[in-house]
Amino acid sequence: MRHFLIAAGLLSAGIAAAQDAPVLTVYTYDSFVSEWGPGPKVEAAFEAICTCDLRFVATGDGAELLSRLRLEGAATEADIVLGLDSNLTAAAAATGLFAPHALGMRDYDLPVVWDDPMFVPYDWGYFAFVHDKARLPDPPASFEALAASDVSIIIQDPRASTPGLGLLLWVKAAYPDRAAGIWEGLADNIVTVTPGWSESYGLFLQGEADMVLSYTTSPAYHLIAEGDDSKAAASFTEGHYLQIEVAGAIASTDVPDLADRFLAFMVSEEFQKVIPQTNWMYPAVTPPGGLPAGFDTLITPARALIYPPGEAARIRIEALTEWQTALSR
DSSP: OOOHHHHHHHHHHHHHHHOOOOOOOOEGGGGGSSSSHHHHHHHHHHHEEEEEEEEEESSSSSHHHHHHHHHHHGGGOOOOOEEEEETTTHHHTTTTTTESOOOOOOOOOOSSSSSSSEEEEEEEEEEEEEETTTOOOOOOEEEEEEESOOOOOOEETTTTTTTHHHHHHHHHHHOOTTTHHHHHHGGEEEEESSSSSSHHHHHHHTTTTTEEEEETHHHHHHHHHHOOOEEOOOOOOOEEEEEEEEEEEEETTTTTHHHHHHHHHHHHHHHHTTTTTTOSEEEEOOOTTTTTGGGGSSOOOOEEEEOHHHHHHHHHHHHHHHHHHHHHO
């Protein structure tokens, strides 16, 4: 009985300690917290060092994060928002909801210099159209060639999805004065527009289209996780648009020190080594062991396209109007 009472006392103490642990709430996109995404491993690794309860809240796709924050305002339950990208950081900063981070200037393994005072990068990649090499052995090598072909594609909604928005800016960066015409040509290639990446990639794998908007790194998943080398990313002569995914702390958080600690953890080896084989992107800080075998087989764009955050926010409205006009005809 005495041993039972001691055990019961220890259990009660453990429950009380767990209940007293500070909670860090992180808003992110659906695929990040899926069983095959980074979320489970990140949660376990951070909770092992923080004496806290890390809680991920899935909000749909990346662009939906910002929409939800605007609705919730300073009353949001989020302490951290993880999953915005460099095309949305200017709009996110303009809400006044984010706080400067405490990391200072750091060297990141990005194709561009990063010095944002509010948002910390955790991974990056290039948008691309992915295809099955057996179904489409000779894919279009430019937007013009794609528009002139009968190749079917699935894309994501730019109002809800960061890849969807990235595609708009990709077309606009490649054809500043002809983007509307490119979209008119692409309109009949589009099978469907999905709310997010997961839905569109799933439809592609089911054979619903020849190509899907994704990333140059997507074939690495099939190669490494499935031993399947049948998928490839088409290399476009115009270049490929760069996406940098970021996280930021909410100014109204009641656990600011814990939020800063998470942002610092996010660029540590423990977090970064998880990224390549769960989020299937390039890590913002390459782990000491380098990238997994298979990443060396991916295409490397000859030209990286990207708008500075402020310019991306300005161009977004015009690019969205061109896209909507073309698809409504």
